[in-house]
Amino acid sequence: MKALIQRVSEASVTVDHQVIGQIGPGLLALIGVEKDDGDAQIEKMLHKLLHYRIFSDDNGKMNLGLEASGGGLLLVSQFTLVADTAKGLRPGFSRGASPEHGRAVFDRLLSAARERLPETQSGQFGADMQVALINDGPVTFMIEV
Template identity: 60%
Template sequence: MKALIQRVSRASVEVEAQTVGAIEHGLLALVGVEKGDSEAHADKLLQKLLHYRVFSDAEGKMNLNVQQAGGGLLLVSQFTLAADTQKGLRPSFSSAAPPAEGERLFHYLVKQARQSDIPIATGEFGANMQVSLINDGPVTFLLET
């Protein structure tokens, strides 16, 4: 699994002009599921999402995780993260998990995340989503399991 995370001042997701998920200060995580991913990959990714230190401490160093910073987590499925872009000028999605498996693992990740003590919001799997954010920094990282 992969997640492109961005530290945000706020972020939201709309589907058909309706806000389906939003957070204030926290992390926006665009999540891609690849063939061969499992619940163990989702668990490992969630641990990284909750504990990756990308928020500034009192000295301005990235020493705090989203929980310590009092932030939320917005999880948005994005199968295009599984694209192979090494050859040609058109992405190949042969390494992406089949839609049903991607949806199952994304929902598993969300379910596990909701057991944490931070606000969790999501997009809508498979929908045409409009994602809005204010990237704080900017700070962006690609996490892989």
């Protein structure tokens, strides 16, 4: 499982001209599910999303995780994150999960996140989504578990 995370001032997801997920300050996480991902990867990823120290403490240092910062979490499925881009000019998707498996893993991650952090929003799996954000910093990291 991969996540491209961005510390944001605000972020939203729109489908068919309707906002379906929106947060203020917090973390936007674009999630790519690989074919062998399961409960172990879900738990590791959720731990990283909630505790990765990219939010400023009272001294302006990146010492706080999302939970401690009180921010929101916006999870968006993004199949293209698992692409193999090492060779040629066309991405390969052999490591990616099937749509059924990807949806099941993403839904379990979303459910677990909502249990731990009530301010969790999401996009719509498999939909054509428009994601808007204001990257705070900018601060962006790629996480793989």
